Amino acid sequence: MEDKIVIAIKKSARDLFRKYGYYKTSVNELAKNACIAKATFYKHFASKELILHAVLMDYIQDNVYDILNKHVKENDLALFLANTILRVSRVTYTVCNEFVGWEFIRESANAQEYLKILSEDLEFLLLRSFMQNETIGSVIPEERLNFLIKSSKNIVFSFAFTAVSEADVRKNFISFQKEMLPYLVQATLMDDRG
Missing domain, CATH: 1.10.357 (Tetracycline Repressor; domain 2)
Structure with missing residues (x-):
């Protein structure tokens, strides 16, 4: 079972990648949209x-x-x-x-x-x-x-x-x-x- 942070990051990524595309979406935007710190993002996904x-x-x-x-x-x-x-x-x-x-x-x-x-x-x-x-x-x-x-x-x-x-x-x-x-x-x- 995935934890809540991973679920939030994946939802953020799905939403932002669809809206802006992968290359126009930054890690900062992914973290902000998931309501987490950038360091928390990197704790779960290295890139x-x-x-x-x-x-x-x-x-x-x-x-x-x-x-x-x-x-x-x-x-x-x-x-x-x-x-x-x-x-x-x-x-x-x-x-x-x-x-x-x-x-x-x-x-x-x-x-x-x-x-x-x-x-x-x-x-x-x-x-x-x-x-x-x-x-x-x-x-x-x-x-x-x-x-x-x-x-x-x-x-x-x-x-x-x-x-x-x-x-x-x-x-x-x-x-x-x-x-x-x-x-x-x-x-x-x-x-x-x-």
């Missing part, structure tokens, strides 16, 4: 990057849980898996855009190093969540699920780096959904089907 990471992972984890457990499950495993991967990909793209901004990530070497860490942690979180889901985890071996998650994440991150406008992003998601995802799901389920 602003670590609070960003905690907020992103919490947000993604909550949404992945909802996607896996609260959406109506399709009778067709391939369709369920494709729709789940698509929803998770959209959440991941959106939260990175909302809290950090893809424009800045594309231009900053520091942001790209952080993105690598986020990417690895995201893969672990998704694999663990998918393996715990009774519809998916009991049927698909971990290594094939890992292939699907890693491939999908890499595709989504790659078009996040190449998209110039929101219209490009929409086109890329449509292309991913219709042209790439069915083959990734088919490859993931291949041994189960025949």
